Amino acid sequence: MKNSDVQYINEISYGYWKAQALFVASELDLFTLIGKQGKSGKAIAKNLGTDLRATEMLLNALVSLKLLSKSRDIFWNTAVSKRCLSKNSPAYQGDRIKHFHNMWDYWSGLGRAVKTGKPTAFYNAKKGVDRQRLREFISAMHNTATVQADEIYTKLQIKERSRLLDLAGGQGSYSVIFAKRNQNLKAVVFDLPDVIKLTKEHIKESGMTGQVTTKAGNCLEDSLGKGWYDIVLVSHLLHAYDATESQKILKKCWDSLIKDGIVVIQEFILNPSKTMPPFGTLFSLNMLMGTQGGSSYSAVEMNGWLKKAGFKNIKRIELGMDSGLIIGKKI
Numbered sequence: 001m002k003n004s005d006v007q008y009i010n011e012i013s014y015g016y017w018k019a020q021a022l023f024v025a026s027e028l029d030l031f032t033l034i035g036k037q038g039k040s041g042k043a044i045a046k047n048l049g050t051d052l053r054a055t056e057m058l059l060n061a062l063v064s065l066k067l068l069s070k071s072r073d074i075f076w077n078t079a080v081s082k083r084c085l086s087k088n089s090p091a092y093q094g095d096r097i098k099h100f101h102n103m104w105d106y107w108s109g110l111g112r113a114v115k116t117g118k119p120t121a122f123y124n125a126k127k128g129v130d131r132q133r134l135r136e137f138i139s140a141m142h143n144t145a146t147v148q149a150d151e152i153y154t155k156l157q158i159k160e161r162s163r164l165l166d167l168a169g170g171q172g173s174y175s176v177i178f179a180k181r182n183q184n185l186k187a188v189v190f191d192l193p194d195v196i197k198l199t200k201e202h203i204k205e206s207g208m209t210g211q212v213t214t215k216a217g218n219c220l221e222d223s224l225g226k227g228w229y230d231i232v233l234v235s236h237l238l239h240a241y242d243a244t245e246s247q248k249i250l251k252k253c254w255d256s257l258i259k260d261g262i263v264v265i266q267e268f269i270l271n272p273s274k275t276m277p278p279f280g281t282l283f284s285l286n287m288l289m290g291t292q293g294g295s296s297y298s299a300v301e302m303n304g305w306l307k308k309a310g311f312k313n314i315k316r317i318e319l320g321m322d323s324g325l326i327i328g329k330k331i
């Protein structure tokens with residue numbers, strides 16, 4: 001008889017085996033290599049310069065995870081790996097996988113973080129910003145935006161809006177995609193100076209310099225302007241900060257908006273008791289280790305901050321992935 005509760009605990013315990021198999025496979029880029037044709041283990045190992053026995057073990061494990069299929073010793077991509085793991089797909093998620101892999105080191109310090117309440121992510125101020133890691137982080141955010149921006153644009157019904165502040169907008173992926181769908185939209189991507197260098201590259205590459213511009217600054221310290229924008233997007237920013245800082249940011253958003261303007265928060269929204277959904281609760285631990293006071297927040301908390309900042313008509317929009325939107329209007 002299947003001992004399902006023991007099995008359940010086992011599956012959680014070896015979860016990192018699955019993650020490591022994916023990290024290594026994605027790093028080797030073997031899904032792009034396999035492509036549409038399918039390849040034998042021997043051909044894959046030869047091409048990658050890896051050990052044949054070990055490579056076949058990895059490939060077989062990937063079959064068990066439904067990331068490959070196998071027929072007569074030939075490995076094929078599945079629908080999921082074709083869409084998310086091949087560099088030739090517009091929905092490629094490899095940068096996001098790399099970002100999860102990068103978090104591995106500080107996740108191994110979770111026990112210490114729980115004991116001390118302090119972050120475990122290592123930042124050496126003397127060395128300054130790790131440019132490679134920053135680029136990987138920003139590219140990871142781009143992977144998510146490319147598969148979510150159209151859904152968000154459609155659900156927000158913002159084709160009449162013309163001045164967007166993409167606050168903490170990373171490389172400006174949402175601004176670029178929204179601006180492509182709305183030719184009357186002018187977007188300003190606001191982010192920290194080191195990030196804005198990458199934002200400028202992305203906007204130039206996407207050919208959207210006419211509609212999307214940038215502003216470098218720190219949203220906790222610098223002005224966001226007064227009464228100018230008709231929409232402010234605050235996507236995945238508040239979780240990096242505590243309640244007081246989040247409240248301060250939302251008040252600045254209020255100031256920067258015109259009457260009838262809206263603020264749109266995108267976050268991993270928790271239930272009122274903060275116990276669900278799993279990704280949001282685990283993401284809180286990620287913020288425990290990666291920031292000074294960040295956390296996932298419940299809709300109740302974010303609604304409270306919006307009300308305090310002056311926003312009305314607060315509503316929530318569910319999205320197809322882990323995050324959701326909370327919208328407030330300046331009346």
Ligand SMILES: C[S@@+](CC[C@H](N)C(=O)[O-])C[C@H]1O[C@@H](n2cnc3c(N)ncnc32)[C@H](O)[C@@H]1O
Nearest residue numbers: 141168169170191192195217218219220235236
């Ligand atoms: C998780 S990323 C989200 C990027 C983008 N909004 C998205 O949803 O894909 C958080 C962004 O917030 C920016 N950020 C964090 N603190 C900031 C601050 N005080 N002022 C401006 N930008 C900030 C980071 O540089 C980073 O680009």
